[in-house]
Each structure stands twice: as structure tokens, then as C-alpha cells.
Amino acid sequence: MDHQSHSAEQARFEAIIAAEEKIEPRDWMPEKYRRNLVRQISQHAHSEVVGQLPEGNWITRAPTLRRKATLLAKVQDEAGHGLYLYSAAETLGVSREQMVDDLLDGRAKYASIFNYPTLSWADVGAIGWLVDGAAIVNQISLCRTSYGPYARAMVRICKEESFHQRQGYEIMRTLAAGSAAQKAMAQDALNRWWWPTLMMFGPHDAESAHSQQSMQWKIKRQSNDELRQKFVDQTVEQARHIGLEIPDPALRWNEERGHYDFGEIDWDEFQRVLNGNGPCNRQRIGDRRAAHEQGAWVREAMLAHAEKQRRRAAGRAA
Ligand code: BYC
Numbered sequence: 001m002d003h004q005s006h007s008a009e010q011a012r013f014e015a016i017i018a019a020e021e022k023i024e025p026r027d028w029m030p031e032k033y034r035r036n037l038v039r040q041i042s043q044h045a046h047s048e049v050v051g052q053l054p055e056g057n058w059i060t061r062a063p064t065l066r067r068k069a070t071l072l073a074k075v076q077d078e079a080g081h082g083l084y085l086y087s088a089a090e091t092l093g094v095s096r097e098q099m100v101d102d103l104l105d106g107r108a109k110y111a112s113i114f115n116y117p118t119l120s121w122a123d124v125g126a127i128g129w130l131v132d133g134a135a136i137v138n139q140i141s142l143c144r145t146s147y148g149p150y151a152r153a154m155v156r157i158c159k160e161e162s163f164h165q166r167q168g169y170e171i172m173r174t175l176a177a178g179s180a181a182q183k184a185m186a187q188d189a190l191n192r193w194w195w196p197t198l199m200m201f202g203p204h205d206a207e208s209a210h211s212q213q214s215m216q217w218k219i220k221r222q223s224n225d226e227l228r229q230k231f232v233d234q235t236v237e238q239a240r241h242i243g244l245e246i247p248d249p250a251l252r253w254n255e256e257r258g259h260y261d262f263g264e265i266d267w268d269e270f271q272r273v274l275n276g277n278g279p280c281n282r283q284r285i286g287d288r289r290a291a292h293e294q295g296a297w298v299r300e301a302m303l304a305h306a307e308k309q310r311r312r313a314a315g316r317a318a
Pocket of ligand 1: 039040043044045047048049050051052078109110111112113127131132135138199200201202203207208209210211214220224274
């Protein structure tokens, strides 16, 4: 492409972004915009898929049939979210096989939160309430992302996440209103999941490698710190309502800012988890590798079936 038509394409791209319209797969886009989206969307997809593991751990031990059916449906939804997101990333010219290989070989990241263990039934409540709650805050904002297929996937995902958040909060509310042992179990889960949930929003804005460019391209619409603050403000009230205590002695309402002040995240722990040394990193990737290997026959059967259909159609056309 000559220089002039390249800058005309660039100007058109920038005009679409400025007009709050969507960039679609057929549109010209800067290579860095494409690569940044593939990075974020594929990491997001991996998070949904790996995110099934901590909760899946409790499907066989859910306390009632109703809880089991609800948890099964939730975990299945997460698999669906992974599929929408892999499909959105595929529109950018990367194959699903490549993305999955990158995850299984440790080249691609997924949300740090899923490297923590689920030790009690209350952890299922804490994940729904806090982890899905944090995911919604982030994803509502991403419904306005500039890339069409990503934005549309987010709309559907947010509807489902909102049900997930409520089922988690309901588990926590029930436990918090139960026996002393049940309330202690809920408080213990909140104590363990609170800080890792705040880490989900990523590093502080000043430390965030991609934020500035992503905000300029409207891939991200609100910064990591803005979204984290929004989550804290809404969740403190929810904890209070069910009589649980957020494990942060520095937490207090700041009248001047109109927001809660809160303590500093342990960024060393965040880095340890990102570098593969969290409590469950090896277990999670090991489980995904095993699932991938055990599912090989399903993929082969599906491909063989598709090939048979193709041959049949070609035979009919001849
Ligand atoms: N964990 O420059 P930054 C769910 C990485 S699942 C791991 O701020 P960016 C659910 C970051 O990737 C929903 N890595 O990055 C499922 C980057 O690394 P690379 C999950 C993190 O992209 C099942 C580096 O640190 N939601 O709801 O501008 C059951 C520098 O960061 C994390 C999403 O995936 C982290 N927490 O902003 C229940 C949301 N934070 O790529 C529930 C979509 C940062 O340079 N993603 N990193 O190697 C985003 O919104 C953004 O990617 C982030 C980070 C806000 C996460």
C-alpha cells in the first residue's frame, strides 16, 4: 500500500473511533491495534475457560440439588463465554488452535484470580459475588469497546455475569445469616478472596503498560484504578448489608473524594502469581493440558464429521 492510501486508511480508522462507531473485521486497522486486541481478547477467553476449574471443584459437593444445578449452569456459561471470545479473537486472523497452544505452553496469560484454591463451599459464593462482580464492572465498560465483535460479545456476557453475581451473593447472604460456623466460613472466604479480586483490575494506571494506548484507541474505556474504585464502592455496601467485614483496616469513606479509601494491594504477590508461582498455577495449567489431551478424540471426530459432510455436498454438486 502506498503512503497516501495508508494515511487515508489511518484517517478513516481514527474517524470511526472518534465518532464512537465500531471497527469491524473487514475494516483496515493498525497492526498494533490488531495485536493489542488479540492479546486482550485471547487472555480474556483463557480466563473464562480456566475460571471454570476453581468452581468446577465444587460441583460434586454442592450442598443441595438446587445449588448443584445452578453451579453447573454457571460453569457451563463460563465455557460459553470462552467460546464467544475465542470467536471474536478469530475475526482478527488468529486461529483458536494457536491461542489454545499459547495458553497450554505458558505463553499467554489468564486472570491471576483463578490461581487461588477453593477451600470451602463459601468460596463458590465468594467467587460469584466478588470475582463475577469485578468482572461485570470491567465488562460493562468493555461493552463500549471500539472493536465490534468484542463489544457485542460483552453485551451477552454481562447479562449472564449478572446472574452469576447474584447467585454468589445469595450463597454468601444465606451463610452469613446461618449458624456461627457458617458465618465464619463466609467471612473466611471473603478474607481470602478480597485482595486477589482487587488485583483482577490490573496494575495501577501509572504502571499499566497498555492502558494509555488502549484508552486512546477506546479498546479500554475506563482505567484499571477507576474500575477498581467503582468495584470497592459498590461492594463495601453489599458486605455491610449481609453483616460481613471487608478485611482492610485502611478502608474508610472519604467525604471529599466521594469514594472509599482502601489499603495498598500486595503487588509482590500479584507479580508472583503472574510469573506462574501462585498457589495453583501449575495445577490449573496441568488440568487444562489433561482436558485438552483427553478431548482430542472429540475434536478429531468433529473434524472427520465435517469432512464427510463436505465430501457429501461436493458429491451432490458434481
Ligand atoms: N491477571 O498494561 P496492563 C470471569 C497483565 S473471567 C493476569 O494494565 P491491560 C470469570 C496484562 O495482561 C473475566 N494478568 O494490561 C470466569 C499485561 O500483560 P501482557 C476476566 C494481568 O490489558 C470464570 C500486564 O499485566 N476478565 O469473569 O491494559 C468464573 C500489564 O497490565 C492482570 C478479563 O479478562 C490480571 N489480573 O489491562 C468466574 C477482562 N492484570 O499482556 C468469573 C478483560 C494485568 O503485557 N481484560 N495483567 O503480557 C482487561 O480488561 C484488561 O486486559 C486488564 C489489564 C484490565 C485485565
